[in-house]
Amino acid sequence: MIINGVAIDATFAEAFPMKATRAIITAQNEKWAMISAQAMTGFATSVIACGCEAGIERVLEPSETPDGRPGVSIMIFAMGGKSLAKQLETRAGQCVLTSPTSALFAGIDGGTRIALGKNLRYFGDGFQVAKLIDGKRYWRIPVMDGEFLAEATTGQVDAVGGGNFLVLAESQPQALAACEAAIEEMRKIPNVIMPFPGGVVRSGSKVGSKYAALGASTNDAFCPTLKGMTKTDLSPEIESVMEIVIDGLTKEDIDKAMRVGIQAVCDLGATNGIKRISAGNYGGKLGPFHFHLQEIMA
Amino acid sequence: MSALTFTLKHQPDQRVDMSPLVCQKLAEMQPAEIAALTLQNGKRKIRVDELFDITGSDAQNIVIKNSFGKLDFIGKELDGGRITVEGDAGAYLGLGMKSGEIEVSGDVGIYAACEMKKGKLIINGNAGDFLGAALPGNKMGMKGGTILVRGNVGERAGDHMRRGNILIEGNAGDYCGSRMTAGTIAVMGQTGKHLGFAMRRGTLLLWNQPQASARFNDCGAHTLAFLPILFASFKKLNSAFANNSAAFSRVQRYAGDMSEMGRGEILVKIS
Numbered sequence: 001m002i003i004n005g006v007a008i009d010a011t012f013a014e015a016f017p018m019k020a021t022r023a024i025i026t027a028q029n030e031k032w033a034m035i036s037a038q039a040m041t042g043f044a045t046s047v048i049a050c051g052c053e054a055g056i057e058r059v060l061e062p063s064e065t066p067d068g069r070p071g072v073s074i075m076i077f078a079m080g081g082k083s084l085a086k087q088l089e090t091r092a093g094q095c096v097l098t099s100p101t102s103a104l105f106a107g108i109d110g111g112t113r114i115a116l117g118k119n120l121r122y123f124g125d126g127f128q129v130a131k132l133i134d135g136k137r138y139w140r141i142p143v144m145d146g147e148f149l150a151e152a153t154t155g156q157v158d159a160v161g162g163g164n165f166l167v168l169a170e171s172q173p174q175a176l177a178a179c180e181a182a183i184e185e186m187r188k189i190p191n192v193i194m195p196f197p198g199g200v201v202r203s204g205s206k207v208g209s210k211y212a213a214l215g216a217s218t219n220d221a222f223c224p225t226l227k228g229m230t231k232t233d234l235s236p237e238i239e240s241v242m243e244i245v246i247d248g249l250t251k252e253d254i255d256k257a258m259r260v261g262i263q264a265v266c267d268l269g270a271t272n273g274i275k276r277i278s279a280g281n282y283g284g285k286l287g288p289f290h291f292h293l294q295e296i297m298a
Numbered sequence: 299m300s301a302l303t304f305t306l307k308h309q310p311d312q313r314v315d316m317s318p319l320v321c322q323k324l325a326e327m328q329p330a331e332i333a334a335l336t337l338q339n340g341k342r343k344i345r346v347d348e349l350f351d352i353t354g355s356d357a358q359n360i361v362i363k364n365s366f367g368k369l370d371f372i373g374k375e376l377d378g379g380r381i382t383v384e385g386d387a388g389a390y391l392g393l394g395m396k397s398g399e400i401e402v403s404g405d406v407g408i409y410a411a412c413e414m415k416k417g418k419l420i421i422n423g424n425a426g427d428f429l430g431a432a433l434p435g436n437k438m439g440m441k442g443g444t445i446l447v448r449g450n451v452g453e454r455a456g457d458h459m460r461r462g463n464i465l466i467e468g469n470a471g472d473y474c475g476s477r478m479t480a481g482t483i484a485v486m487g488q489t490g491k492h493l494g495f496a497m498r499r500g501t502l503l504l505w506n507q508p509q510a511s512a513r514f515n516d517c518g519a520h521t522l523a524f525l526p527i528l529f530a531s532f533k534k535l536n537s538a539f540a541n542n543s544a545a546f547s548r549v550q551r552y553a554g555d556m557s558e559m560g561r562g563e564i565l566v567k568i569s
Contacts, residue, residue, distance in 0.1 A: 068526050103523050129499070129561070130480070131524050132442075132461060134531045140524055149523040 001294045003263075005270025006277060008293050013164045013258070013279035016287030018047075018077045019084045020159030020249055022057065022107025023116060025096055026071035030059060036099035037072035040091045044076070045196045046245075048205075048216055052078040052087040053161060053247050055193030066105045067149070073107055075193045077161050077247040084156060085114040092150070093120050100145050106136070108155030117141070117150025160289050163246035163254035166204065166222060166278040167265055172240040174273030176200070179242045181268060182261035192248040192257040204243040207282055219280070238275060251289050259296050266297075299356035301382075302332075306350055306364035312340025313388060314349065316362075317371040321379025321398065324357040367407055373400045376417065389426070392419050395443070408452070409433070414462070416442045427452035427471065430464050440464070440481065446537055453490070456483045459500065467538050475502045478562060482528070486538060497555045497562035503528075504566045514554030514564055521548050522565070 001008040025040065027033035037056050044054035057073040065071035076091070078084035096104045097120055104117060121128040121139040129140040130152075137152035167182070169175035183199035186192065194200075209217035220226050221233040222241045234241070244261055248254040268274050279293055304319065315338035324332055333347035346352065354361075358379040362372065365385035372388070373381045376395040383391075386404035392411045398418075405423035411430045429451045430440035439458035450468035457473070459481045469487035476492070478500040486505045493508045529545035538544055549565040 066527055066530075067523050068530075069523075127561070129501075129563075131482070131501075131528070133524070133527055138524055138527065140522070146520060147522055147524075149527075 001297065003266040003297065004268075006266045006274050008262070008266075008297055009276060009278040010294055011279050012281050012293065013162070013291040014281035014284065014286045015160050015162040015164075015251075015254065015289035015291065017289075018053075018079060018159045018161035018247065019081045019156055020075060020077045020247070021084060021088055021111075021114060021154050021156045022073060022075045023088070023092070023096075023154055024060065024065060024071050024073050024105040024107045025099075026060075026065045026067050026069040026103045026105070027099070028069065028101035030070040030072075032099065032101055033070050033072045034059070036096050036102045037074050039095035039099065041074050041076075041195075042095070044087075044091075045201070047077075047079055047161070051083060052076050053193070053195040054087075054091070055195045055199075055247075057190065057193055058187065066151075067103055069103070071105075075107070075191075075247070075249075077159055077193070077195070081112065081114070081156055088154070089115055089119055092116060093123070097123065097141070097143070097148055097150075103149040105151045106154035108157060111155030111157040113153040114156045116152060116154045118152040120148075120150055157249060159247065159249050160251050160254055161247040162287060163248065163258060163289070163291055164204075164243055164280050165258055165262055165293065166241055166243050166276075166280065167274065168222075168234065168238045168241050168276040168278060170237055170239055170273035170275060174268075175240040175242045178265045178268050178272070178274050179244060181264040182244055185260040185264040186244070186246070186257045189253065189257045189260060191250065191253040192246050194244055194246055194257075196243075196245055199244060201243045201245055202241075204241070204280055207286070222278075233278070235275070243280065251291075254289075254291060255296055258291055258293075262293070262297055300354040301359040301361045302352070302354045302357050303361040303363060304346070304350035304352060306362070306366070306369075306385075308349075309366050310339055310344075310349065310368065312342075313368045313370050314339050314344075315371050316369050316388075317374035317393075319346070319360065319362075320373055320376050321358050321360060321381070322377045324360070327357070329355065365402075365404070367405070370407070373398075376400065386423070391421075392417075395419070405449070411440060411443075411445050413438065414440045414443050414445070418443060419445045421445070421447045421449070424449035424468070425451040425455075427454050428457055429455040430459055430462070431455070431457035438479070444535075446535055446539070448537070450487065456481065456500075459483070465532070465535070465537065465539050475500065475562075478502075484539065486544075494555055494562055494564055496558045498559040499561040501562070502564045503549075504564060507566055508564065511554070513557050514552040515556060517551040517553050517563075519548065519550050519568055522551075523547070525549070525565075 041054040054076040060071035117139040124141040141148040179200040204219040205216040336343040367386040370388035383402040387406040389407035401420040408426035432439040453471035472490035476495040484503040525547040532539040552564040
């Protein structure tokens with residue numbers, strides 16, 4: 001399959017089951033909601049070493065938030081429910097509770113309930129106040145700038161992590177420009193995050209390493225500087241490869257995000273140095289969710 | 299199906315215990331069985347059809363017409379369905395109600411919604427003393443649900459209240475929120491003496507400055523983030539509380555009762 005001169009490989013991205021949750025951070029203005037959201041989703045690019053994958057889903061208008069203030073929706077993904085709950089609690093406690101004027105609300109009403117403000121309340125040292133409004137429990141925790149308002153729980157749901165595609169280009173600037181265009185479109189899709197810096201990862205990995213202590217190492221088949229010394233997957237004109245990783249609430253959400261992302265890359269086309277779109281998989285051994293590139297773009 | 303309607307034929311001299319006439323108890327009964335039920339009337343029992351004309355059959359929607367202030371225990375432990383009272387209601391309206399909705403067009407007596415657990419109670423007139431309170435000797439008053447009073451309420455509203463909302467468009471009598479454990483009482487009108495007496499936790503939300511009390515300490519003026527959410531929850535009510543102009547988030551906060559646990563609060567609107 002070739003779209004605008006860009007070859008779409010007959011391969012698939014391989015993804016695996018995760019647990020996910022969503023929270024809504026509001027603040028006095030969008031600037032401070034975003035600062036808090038960025039702190040909460042920081043150092044959360046990959047479960048390999050961060051414990052979770054997190055990202056900003058989108059900015060919310062005041063009319064979309066529970067307290068009528070500007071807000072940001074964030075999502076966190078982890079391999080299990082326990083680790084997700086732990087990550088949510090520590091991040092909420094250190095990054096949102098501490099952030100001026102912030103408030104924290106559930107972003108998923110159904111699912112298994114996990115603690116959001118439920119345990120942070122103890123920071124109130126006995127001065128905290130619970131309010132049950134319309135069946136939802138909120139904690140008012142006195143802090144130095146006034147009160148931190150946090151909903152007691154949010155929902156945890158089954159999700160999919162590790163959807164991806166690779167952008168193969170003739171130069172590094174062209175690969176990055178294509179990924180930026182893809183991310184801009186993918187951020188419009190609900191229920192997905194792209195957890196890597198700016199949504200783009202330049203250090204795609206393969207499973208295993210020559211070093212016993214490492215579970216993952218550089219994906220040498222796609223490293224352009226190794227074209228002459230490893231079993232490369234790159235043709236001679238490819239000078240740079242970048243990857244976009246997607247976590248989503250459902251397979252369909254990731255399908256949509258991949259479609260608009262790949263389309264945005266293909267819109268730049270071969271004339272802008274984009275040669276191929278490929279994907280990372282492990283022969284179907286890693287996860288049950290397979291995203292066939294040509295099916296998605298059909 | 300039309301509403302199961304009880305129209306009072308005459309006003310008896312003695313008080314009537316209406317507790318058998320709730321939705322869940324009448325759900326499976328035939329009209330003849332309902333007519334043959336007996337109600338305690340003073341020290342004697344009378345048949346339902348001796349006191350009421352009965353029409354309709356939908357036991358989930360009960361209407362009591364020509365009601366007056368001696369019909370006690372209307373909607374006692376109501377568990378689903380709706381009771382509409384046209385006229386006044388006596389004491390213990392909605393005592394311990396578990397779910398459902400009761401609406402009274404007139405005034406109600408003492409202990410309305412006492413020990414209420416869930417559901418909605420709307421009183422279009424005035425309410426007597428001990429609205430949403432605990433029965434004498436008990437420690438737990440209203441535990442959930444919403445009470446809306448369009449008129450005034452008597453003394454000790456929310457006595458021993460534990461959870462839920464009491465919304466009063468008019469004035470509240472003395473000792474409003476006394477011995478409250480938690481929950482919210484909102485009063486648009488004036489409040490009486492000894493507001494929040496022995497209050498442990500909970501919120502008294504006021505539109506007008508109450509009489510000063512040595513038992514509450516001024517914590518200053520604040521903009522509280524939970525208030526917009528609280529007001530948003532009132533939007534579905536047909537009430538002055540649902541008006542956009544009623545909502546505010548800037549309040550003067552008083553903490554107390556300092557002679558008790560002192561974790562309660564009086565929030566007074568700052569105009």
